[in-house]
Amino acid sequence: MSEQRVVYQFPISHYCEKTRWQLDHKGMPYQIRNLLPGAHRLFTRTRAGVNTLPVLRDGKRLIGDSTRIAYYLEKYYPQVSLLPADSAARQQVIELEQQFDRYGVHVRRWIYGQLLGRPEVMRAMLGPYRLPGVVKKILVPVIEQGVAQLYRIRPEPVAQSQVRMEEGLALIEARIQGDPERYLVGEQLTLADIAAASLYGPLLAPAGTPWDFMDENDLPAGVVAQLHAYRDRPAGQWVLRRYEKDRRVTAA
Numbered sequence: 001m002s003e004q005r006v007v008y009q010f011p012i013s014h015y016c017e018k019t020r021w022q023l024d025h026k027g028m029p030y031q032i033r034n035l036l037p038g039a040h041r042l043f044t045r046t047r048a049g050v051n052t053l054p055v056l057r058d059g060k061r062l063i064g065d066s067t068r069i070a071y072y073l074e075k076y077y078p079q080v081s082l083l084p085a086d087s088a089a090r091q092q093v094i095e096l097e098q099q100f101d102r103y104g105v106h107v108r109r110w111i112y113g114q115l116l117g118r119p120e121v122m123r124a125m126l127g128p129y130r131l132p133g134v135v136k137k138i139l140v141p142v143i144e145q146g147v148a149q150l151y152r153i154r155p156e157p158v159a160q161s162q163v164r165m166e167e168g169l170a171l172i173e174a175r176i177q178g179d180p181e182r183y184l185v186g187e188q189l190t191l192a193d194i195a196a197a198s199l200y201g202p203l204l205a206p207a208g209t210p211w212d213f214m215d216e217n218d219l220p221a222g223v224v225a226q227l228h229a230y231r232d233r234p235a236g237q238w239v240l241r242r243y244e245k246d247r248r249v250t251a252a
């Protein structure tokens with residue numbers, strides 16, 4: 001079965017991380033296939049009816065969108081459930097998962113707003129693909145331009161996204177009452193925690209994650225100060241704590 005379970009992904013996508021985390025948490029083995037940005041749509045559109053990654057193949061089924069994947073997995077593989085049995089708590093998890101999914105867009109835009117154009121970003125993005133160096137060289141400007149256009153990486157939307165991204169950090173802090181040890185709902189990890197921690201992962205770049213590639217010495221002082229401020233607040237500590245304590249990895 002595991003040979004037929006495949007996560008189609010981009011290596012640095014935080015939505016793909018959300019799906020990987022859920023599978024890992026459930027102890028479900030899977031393989032990874034990295035699709036090329038842009039060309040991926042030929043696959044995702046025809047096979048899963050979506051434009052985006054992740055797409056999960058589970059045997060004969062192909063499911064697109066990390067939220068649909070999440071509920072598919074909870075339905076068919078309820079072991080190590082990430083949804084509370086209590087219906088009020090379950091409803092809270094469902095709502096939070098949706099909210100953090102929306103904040104994920106703003107995290108991505110703000111981060112790209114600070115980092116797009118730096119060679120480290122493209123190295124992290126394209127490094128895992130087995131492509132000749134000359135092809136990578138051709139792809140870099142094409143992908144950078146595509147990312148800027150697709151995700152609207154321009155000063156005004158980036159500034160607006162910073163505000164929304166900080167709303168999400170405040171939401172985490174309200175839920176955990178300032179205590180990074182607590183979970184968003186109840187006493188254990190749920191889908192809400194996985195959504196929030198993975199979609200804010202690029203901002204905190206926990207050690208060992210695909211976003212842990214920047215050397216702070218190469219960043220402008222203002223960006224470093226901002227990143228430190230996010231890291232030092234309870235929501236930043238919470239994301240790091242979730243990675244440290246709850247991000248177990250299953251062999252792929």
Ligand SMILES: N[C@@H](CCC(=O)N[C@@H](CS)C(=O)NCC(=O)O)C(=O)O
Nearest residue numbers: 013014015051052053054065066067
């Ligand atoms: N709602 C989707 C969002 C996924 C998403 O935005 N994926 C990005 C990568 S982080 C993507 O595939 N972008 C390429 C595209 O839009 O063509 C989900 O939860 O899976």
